[in-house]
Amino acid sequence: MRDQVCTRRKNPWTVKTSRSIYDNPWIAVREHEVVTPGGGDGIYGVVGFKNVALGVLPLFSNGDTVLVGQWRFALDCYSWELPEGGGRLGGDPVEEARRELSEETGLQAGAWREILRMDLSNSVSDEQAIGYLAMDLTQGAPHPDEDESLEIRRLPFKTALRMAIQGEITDAITVAMLLRAHHMAVEGDIEPALARAMILGGGETP
Amino acid sequence: MRDQVCTRRKNPWTVKTSRSIYDNPWIAVREHEVVTPGGGDGIYGVVGFKNVALGVLPLFSNGDTVLVGQWRFALDCYSWELPEGGGRLGGDPVEEARRELSEETGLQAGAWREILRMDLSNSVSDEQAIGYLAMDLTQGAPHPDEDESLEIRRLPFKTALRMAIQGEITDAITVAMLLRAHHMAVEGDIEPALARAMILGGGETP
Numbered sequence: 367m368r369d370q371v372c373t374r375r376k377n378p379w380t381v382k383t384s385r386s387i388y389d390n391p392w393i394a395v396r397e398h399e400v401v402t403p404g405g406g407d408g409i410y411g412v413v414g415f416k417n418v419a420l421g422v423l424p425l426f427s428n429g430d431t432v433l434v435g436q437w438r439f440a441l442d443c444y445s446w447e448l449p450e451g452g453g454r455l456g457g458d459p460v461e462e463a464r465r466e467l468s469e470e471t472g473l474q475a476g477a478w479r480e481i482l483r484m485d486l487s488n489s490v491s492d493e494q495a496i497g498y499l500a501m502d503l504t505q506g507a508p509h510p511d512e513d514e515s516l517e518i519r520r521l522p523f524k525t526a527l528r529m530a531i532q533g534e535i536t537d538a539i540t541v542a543m544l545l546r547a548h549h550m551a552v553e554g555d556i557e558p559a560l561a562r563a564m565i566l567g568g569g570e571t572p
Numbered sequence: 573m574r575d576q577v578c579t580r581r582k583n584p585w586t587v588k589t590s591r592s593i594y595d596n597p598w599i600a601v602r603e604h605e606v607v608t609p610g611g612g613d614g615i616y617g618v619v620g621f622k623n624v625a626l627g628v629l630p631l632f633s634n635g636d637t638v639l640v641g642q643w644r645f646a647l648d649c650y651s652w653e654l655p656e657g658g659g660r661l662g663g664d665p666v667e668e669a670r671r672e673l674s675e676e677t678g679l680q681a682g683a684w685r686e687i688l689r690m691d692l693s694n695s696v697s698d699e700q701a702i703g704y705l706a707m708d709l710t711q712g713a714p715h716p717d718e719d720e721s722l723e724i725r726r727l728p729f730k731t732a733l734r735m736a737i738q739g740e741i742t743d744a745i746t747v748a749m750l751l752r753a754h755h756m757a758v759e760g761d762i763e764p765a766l767a768r769a770m771i772l773g774g775g776e777t778p
Contacts, residue, residue: 375650403721438694444581484744488644515609538690545751
């Protein structure tokens with residue numbers, strides 16, 4: 367969709383000069399001298415991402431999902447999130463998501479469905495996220511990256527959604543994907559027995 | 573909530589050295605030499621944000637909302653979004669959101685309600701977003717920043733939500749807020765007549 371939207375408009379910014387500020391394996395920062403849409407001179411610092419952010423919402427037939435807990439260095443804070451990771455730009459995102467889910471949780475999914483695309487922070491960066499629903503799950507052994515220190519927690523989808531609503535989950539991909547899955551369950555876009563388990567909370571007592 | 577979650581855990585990263593890479597009025601980039609949770613040496617580039625991202629979902633009593641269209645320099649693409657802007661860290665976010673809504677759309681809202689907090693891109697940045705529902709709306713004259721070139725479009729909430737689902741809206745704050753408002757309407761967390769107008773599409777023919 368993005369290409370279609372882009373080609374219908376003319377870029378109102380003019381770039382006079384650009385310079386590279388910083389580069390590491392994950393991001394490249396550039397500063398541009400610009401003329402703004404209003405005609406004024408300015409600068410624009412842009413953070414370019416070398417990976418696409420992939421999120422996976424594993425959904426068991428009883429309405430459970432899985433969260434991953436980890437310390438987020440950039441926030442200086444612990445964070446509970448859906449399984450996520452970086453996929454190579456130009457790679458096959460669903461294959462990368464499959465690898466990420468398996469590494470972090472040991473789960474293999476027989477059914478994959480793209481449910482979300484987002485630009486995460488478009489005032490400064492070009493980081494894109496793609497979210498998948500993963501169903502038909504079988505459990506294998508996780509094999510996380512040795513630089514990661516992860517906790518894995520299986521819980522009812524309804525509980526995860528409540529954590530997002532109450533501010534205990536704040537990761538944007540996770541919040542949006544949980545809400546999107548709720549929307550799908552309510553709109554009849556997920557198989558009725560599973561949708562019911564998601565909304566009612568599966569085996570949980572109310 | 574974030575403080576509570578943070579204090580229950582120990583940071584598994586060690587920072588050996590830190591240096592400033594880049595600084596402008598909106599972001600500051602730092603690179604840290606670290607020891608990872610797995611014990612390996614590494615670097616971590618972090619983009620610190622000088623503002624909090626504020627999003628506003630204006631909701632008219634007939635179920636309409638308002639989108640703002642603008643060219644996003646960092647994406648090199650046009651983007652339709654809810655009214656958004658940066659608020660000073662340490663400022664009163666609802667006052668900053670009120671100012672942003674008025675500047676971009678001319679709307680004044682009598683009722684404000686926080687509906688979402690998210691960390692937008694926590695693998696690299698500390699950028700936080702806060703989303704508000706704005707109701708009891710009255711129309712005044714917009715007075716946008718002269719560096720901005722904005723289009724304003726009033727449309728049924730249901731149509732905006734469909735745009736997000738179909739990938740015509742990709743801004744993360746907008747996608748998450750539209751889904752959150754849908755969740756509220758379905759869960760009985762919005763006044764019934766308004767919730768009905770949001771879900772059914774107001775005056776729109778199906």
